[in-house]
Amino acid sequence: MPELPDLEAYRSFFNRRIPGVGIEAATVSIALVVRAPKDDFIATLTGNAFGEVERRGKFILFSLKSEDYLAIHPMLSGRFQYCPPKEKRRAKTCFTLALANGQELRYFDERLMGKVYLVKERAFDAVPRFGELGPEPLSEELTEEVFGERLRRFRGQIKNVILNETLVAGIGNAYADEILFAAGIHPYRKRTELSAEDEGRLHRAIRSVLSEAAAIVTERMEKEGLPVAEYRDHLKVHRRGGQPCPNCGASITEITAGQRITNFCRHCQA
Numbered sequence: 001m002p003e004l005p006d007l008e009a010y011r012s013f014f015n016r017r018i019p020g021v022g023i024e025a026a027t028v029s030i031a032l033v034v035r036a037p038k039d040d041f042i043a044t045l046t047g048n049a050f051g052e053v054e055r056r057g058k059f060i061l062f063s064l065k066s067e068d069y070l071a072i073h074p075m076l077s078g079r080f081q082y083c084p085p086k087e088k089r090r091a092k093t094c095f096t097l098a099l100a101n102g103q104e105l106r107y108f109d110e111r112l113m114g115k116v117y118l119v120k121e122r123a124f125d126a127v128p129r130f131g132e133l134g135p136e137p138l139s140e141e142l143t144e145e146v147f148g149e150r151l152r153r154f155r156g157q158i159k160n161v162i163l164n165e166t167l168v169a170g171i172g173n174a175y176a177d178e179i180l181f182a183a184g185i186h187p188y189r190k191r192t193e194l195s196a197e198d199e200g201r202l203h204r205a206i207r208s209v210l211s212e213a214a215a216i217v218t219e220r221m222e223k224e225g226l227p228v229a230e231y232r233d234h235l236k237v238h239r240r241g242g243q244p245c246p247n248c249g250a251s252i253t254e255i256t257a258g259q260r261i262t263n264f265c266r267h268c269q270a
């Protein structure tokens with residue numbers, strides 16, 4: 001699932017390529033993911049042009065010259081293609097935008113769980129869950145004090161707490177594992193058991209892990225292109241069950257509960 005670092009990389013990738021570029025034609029091939037009437041979607045985009053690309057939580061926000069936005073939440077498997085029209089179209093391509101620079105911007109989604117919204121006149125509150133998103137983890141507003149204050153409103157296991165996007169936006173399953181590893185906090189610890197020092201380490205880990213990953217993924221996307229699966233080689237514990245912990249060499253633990261894999265080091269995380 002694309003998380004904050006992946007979405008930051010998309011934002012950067014598209015900002016180097018599409019601001020100011022006109023949209024000559026729009027085609028919807030799988031209407032299911034498009035949360036707008038197909039005719040409205042096509043009419044709004046055709047003849048429009050892209051402005052800056054923004055991000056909020058796990059939404060990528062393509063601003064348009066008309067002051068509307070194309071807001072996309074890729075969920076588990078939403079991906080983009082940016083390529084010449086002759087390049088083979090992927091099977092689950094949901095929409096295609098033919099651009100004035102000769103390229104096509106396509107959105108494809110293997111599991112069709114992603115959501116594509118047309119946001120008129122910045123009415124983002126009409127987008128489900130958008131208005132409930134907590135602060136951006138890398139924003140200046142999220143000081144250690146603000147974070148601690150927000151954190152204390154939540155109960156339960158700390159991994160579940162940081163996955164709750166009403167606390168902070170943009171953290172998903174993979175980076176939650178990485179953040180807790182960096183902070184030395186066991187994912188199943190109860191939030192109420194954390195000390196002020198733990199909260200401080202968690203705050204710093206959220207910011208350092210996400211900003212470092214965003215830089216790595218941005219660079220790889222620029223060099224290697226838009227991914228079909230996220231660039232995740234830099235992760236230290238997530239999906240590395242049974243491999244040695246990079247800190248202590250002990251075997252990384254893997255626990256699957258529901259649909260979710262959790263990885264951590266029993267030695268380094270308490």
Ligand SMILES: [Zn+2]
Pocket residue numbers: 245246247248249250265266267268269
């Ligand atoms: Zn370890």
